[in-house]
Amino acid sequence: MFKWFLSKKKESKSSEKFECAEEPKPTEKTVSVQNKFDTNKMDWLINDSLLAFMPRELFMHYSDANTAPDPQDPSWQNQGLYFWKEKEAFENKSLPEFFETMDQKLFIINEVPDYISLVSGKAMPWFGMPGGGEKFFFRYDETTPVTLEEAHKLNIINYVEIVELNQDNLSVLNDRDNYCFLIDPYEVKYEDQLFYLNGEKISLAELYQKKKLLVLSVE
Known part of the structure; x- marks a missing residue:
């Protein structure tokens, strides 16, 4: 009886050890599937997509619902009037x-009508x-500046969201x-049915991975 108890206990330990060794396998498999999706299927998925390519720059402006509209308030001006390229560093x-x-x-x-001008200047320190x-x-x-709210109503701008x-x-x-x-026409060139970044031919998958090709949700 005593030997049988020891034998069963050893089997139990062996079983526990076996279960622990098996646990990481599903995680490794999941990572492998994700990597395969990223590297091997992206070109095919994008090429087979029905989405249109839009050569545009991406812009942004700040917004705080607690800021009351006031053309004389610099805080509101930097939300309701002024805007930046999306990639502009904050400290700049x-x-x-x-x-x-x-x-x-x-x-x-979008297209800016003739009676409205797009103006830019450098931010001072x-x-x-x-x-x-x-x-x-x-x-x-x-x-007479044009507020971003007006620009939106006039269809000069369209709000978007980036989709991962x-x-x-x-x-x-x-x-x-x-x-x-979305591709930035100042960074990505399209010639003879090929895409180029910094003068080098590049695949759609690489453009997407480098965030030079974005999927946007549009209004």
Whole structure:
């Protein structure tokens, strides 16, 4: 009886050890599937997609619902009038630090009508920031700016959201009414049915991985 008890206990330990050794395997398999999706299927998925390619720059402006509209308030001006390229570094904007906690609204610019101008200037050093970033705004004339709300109503800008592709949302690649591809025409060139980045030929999958090709949800 005593030997039988020891024998059963050893079997139990062996069984526990076997179960622990098996646990990591599903995790390794999951990572492998994800990597395979990223590297081997992206070109095919994008090439087979129905989405249109939109050559546009991506812009952004800050937004805080608690800021009351006031054309004389610099804080509101930097939300309701002025905007930046999405990739502009924060320190180049010379804004107070609390702007970093605000919502950032992304948009693209459509055709600007003849009676409205798109103006830009360099941000001066301020608030301990180096400045140097390019600040944009619309205006009717030298004394009458166009608010971003007006620009939106006039269809000069369209708000967008960046969509990160994963295994669960690939259906967006066939929904051209609500989604599109975005490429920056100043960075990515398209010639003879090929894409180029910095003068080098590049695949669609590589562009996507480098965030030079974005999937956007549009209004």
